[in-house]
């Protein structure tokens with residue numbers, strides 16, 4: 001069952017604290033200690049992206065010591081010390097900032113293996129090797145926003161836009177239920193068509209058709225009143241990636257009209273209303289530094305989201321970040337293990353993006369401590385139009401085939417795909 005035990009874990013002041021963290025980071029500007037080399041100042045613009053492609057300000061995934069350690073620091077940090085930090089994280093679920101920094105920047109394949117073992121041990125008494133499925137229905141690729149990393153951003157005029165009718169959405173949910181899905185996720189851009197009345201109506205119909213299923217919404221930022229209305233209609237979970245725990249980094253990934261403080265307020269509203277809340281961020285997103293990742297770990301520690309979706313950043317060819325390097329499988333898996341150790345109860349997806357950058361990315365995600373997969377239930381005809389990033393997988397498989405494929409994939413690494421709501425425990 002969803003527990004409110006962590007509800008008030010200091011989140012009321014989280015924005016301030018993270019803001020202060022960011023200020024502390026900014027205070028080091030000019031020292032070179034906390035910023036990528038050649039990092040351009042100010043908000044990213046389309047023309048910046050091309051320049052940054054060669055400057056490569058963001059490739060922490062590929063250059064582990066790039067941002068916050070001197071070249072020799074990682075090498076000189078003993079394996080024994082880092083191993084001890086991994087054990088400490090498993091035991092205490094927290095580290096000091098410099099310890100987080102050392103553990104991330106000093107990572108090695110051996111350390112990753114040890115962290116993954118510890119993550120599986122932490123997961124075992126809570127979820128075992130059971131893998132929960134979420135049937136994802138991408139209900140609209142129309143969005144009023146212009147997030148710089150997103151393939152369906154408003155400014156991308158090469159996207160063929162679509163919007164599913166309420167009856168189509170309910171039919172997809174019914175089909176998913178028949179196939180064994182006990183969580184339905186409705187995800188879409190911030191599309192004004194889905195007013196509270198329309199969306200609440202869809203939620204009510206799905207709740208009536210699939211009474212033993214959980215309904216999750218992932219429909220972006222809405223008012224507290226709207227969230228409450230949808231909760232009362234029967235939605236009990238909400239996914240809203242925070243994208244980055246550092247306000248300045250948020251500004252570099254979003255246009256000026258989108259505010260980090262607003263995103264945090266939405267997360268607070270959702271939590272207070274009673275939703276199981278899913279947050280998350282991209283690994284290796286443009287401008288991301290090791291200090292940003294330390295802030296992510298701290299955010300998870302304090303907010304304790306019931307779900308945390310992290311996946312590698314994958315550039316989309318029609319965005320300002322088209323030429324940015326993708327995040328890596330290796331760092332994503334490493335962070336999955338760390339997150340499991342920080343918050344053993346978290347529901348942790350092995351994302352489709354992870355399966356996109358590596359054919360066995362989702363299986364490897366399970367071995368790193370994940371326990372959720374989110375196959376696509378959208379009508380095949382529209383799936384290719386919901387391309388948030390390039391080369392997204394599973395665009396053409398029938399839902400039943402997809403579920404069977406995933407079950408085999410999970411079994412191949414000793415995990416079991418189950419028919420279960422997969423509630424937070």
Ligand code: SF4
Nearest residue numbers: 143145147150153189
């Ligand atoms: S990330 Fe979400 S809110 Fe941003 S442009 Fe894409 S669909 Fe819209």
